[in-house]
Amino acid sequence: MALFSSKSEGMMGIDISSTGIKLVEIDKVRSGYELKSLAVVPLPRDAIVENTIIDSMAVSQALLDAIEVARPSTRNAAIAVSGNAVIIKTVPIATATEFELETQIEYEADQHVPYDIDDVYLDFQIQGESAEDPGSMDVVLVACKREVVEDYQLVLSEAGITAKCVDCAVFALENSAELTDEHSVIDTAAQVLPDEDAEVHALINIGANLININVLINGQMAFVRDQFYGGQNLTEEIQKEHGISYQAAEQMKLENFSGVNPEAIERFYVGLTSELVRSLDFYSANHAEFPVQKLLLSGGCSLIPGIATELEQRLGIEATVLRPFPSIQASSRKFDADYLDKIGPMLMMPIGLAMRGFDS
Template sequence: MNLFSSKNQGLVAIDISSTGVKLVELGRTRSGYELKALAVVPLPRDAIVENTVIDSMAVSQALLDALEEARPSTRKAAIAVSGNAVIIKTVSMPTTTEFELETQIEFEADQHVPYDIDDVYLDFQILGGDAEDEGQMEVVLVACKREIVDDYQLVLSEAGLEAQCVDCAVFALENAAEILGLINNDAAMESFNEDDNQAIGLVNIGANLMNINILKNGEMAFVRDQFYGGQNLTEEIQKEHNLGYQAAEEMKKNAFHDVSPEAIERFYVGLTSELVRSLDFYAANYAEYPVQKLYLTGGAALMPEIAVELEQRLGIETEVASPFGAIQVNKKKFDQEYLDKIGPMMMVPVGLALRSFDA
């Protein structure tokens, strides 16, 4: 099993979150990628809590339902981990080959990972040379808790799936952004002044977890997972309207115009605070690369006017992104209106599905 990279061909992406299971399979065409299979199946509340499988039967059944609905061509899966399940560090090391680095990585990880090395899966990726030291190179070190990854593997196996690639949600987000042309793309670069140092932020806001990936000149510079998301708004609605959880969720999704401005304001105050904390931390290390644009994804990005609100509060140009603008869709097989509706919440599974095409 590989962490966050795969040489396997033909993978179905399985994104398991606290609210549901998302399945995506992509195919390759002459001009890019096409959608082959897709399903979104909800999970009962508390089936997954902080990336930990609590109700394995419910998760396995949701996976079976997703497979029945989507009918992907393979049972080999790529899954994503995030939050407290994963540690991501960018470290500077003496320049060496990938083969030699494999023998050194456990020692290096021991300096940066706050867990017993025997309790984590390790992997790494060489980013390239260190701009400030020719004898050094930058390496992304990833450590995933064995217990959490093994639990995910178990529920997948109960549904007849085999986990062959474990990715990080922030990296999957970056993969999807690349095919949209948001990074490493001439058109994206033209949106900035030629002389500027460019940085963009990818912000995936889920139910209770937010994945943040900031890239400077197309290269990853800062990643962080923070426990804040759409569920915080649900809780504010509960308090403001004196509703139970399910009723508050229904109001949020289907009657947003009835939600009190006070509940919405408290949610945005909390969300802005979390984002500013990450942006400030990034700026302290890369002041010469100011973040010039944010792309919002995830279920919470479906909130009306969220991009406008955050742009005003943060002073950074902000827009909502969907991966389906860069993927061919057979309109006889898939409902385009439905894809437009769910698009922002499918960035991570689409990025995962792209692992099928790693060289």
């Protein structure tokens, strides 16, 4: 499911986020996928704030730089939206004919989307029979403000790129997570039943200022939430602790935290844990019978040494960092294997977007 998507031969996945642009192009090969091109280009700190493009010139320029570095074979892209502009809701809808379903969905969207329906892109997907409301179908509704999508399309078109697919960040993550051994592909037709065998995974992407959470029961989305917290908070803690500039603090962080007072890191973890607990509590309030068994981490903050162990201890739930390579093959002539291995968890989002080009 995507907010909109026009069928396209090959697309690159572009993650336009607060710290930079991540461009990934993959190919389908007999044994799975292969990395074709890659670029990670930083953005100035105020170019995108809380998911809103502030400096469109800087973003377009970074996109052009990414194209120059990656030299992709296409100018078609899949991008993602997340944060406050996106509304994702699962609603039970009494089984109806296709026509009735359409009217019913419009009605539900009107109830759940706090914007004028004409001002949003709307999509839906039928998940299957509702566990809570037998006789009804669970339908996932997705809406995103048109102006947000259009802002992204504009910066892309200034860099000669066409957005063929606009996805939700949490769905893109679901896609790439399925490639990894930690989140094996589950038959999505499987019913959600109160079953001790159910597999309950929380995909948690922690970026610089946004956490995208997606809890899946047997591969079916059960809860999604975006929260504003992330690596930026850690950099700010280091900045305060050592009385240095944001840039200097960021650098200390990226240079393996050398010289960083552990108290700054502790404060970040306290904040992060309380954000995650808040979301997981929300989830459990409606799904007490399906406790989360595993946290699957991605995003730049998953590169913080030891983060999985920290979260495991603080939340009491097993945690692992998702690594897309070597599930995705990469030629060692074109790419540095150590570099890919290191930044892989941060590329889960653009990889999930690039996979949209192969959706059947």
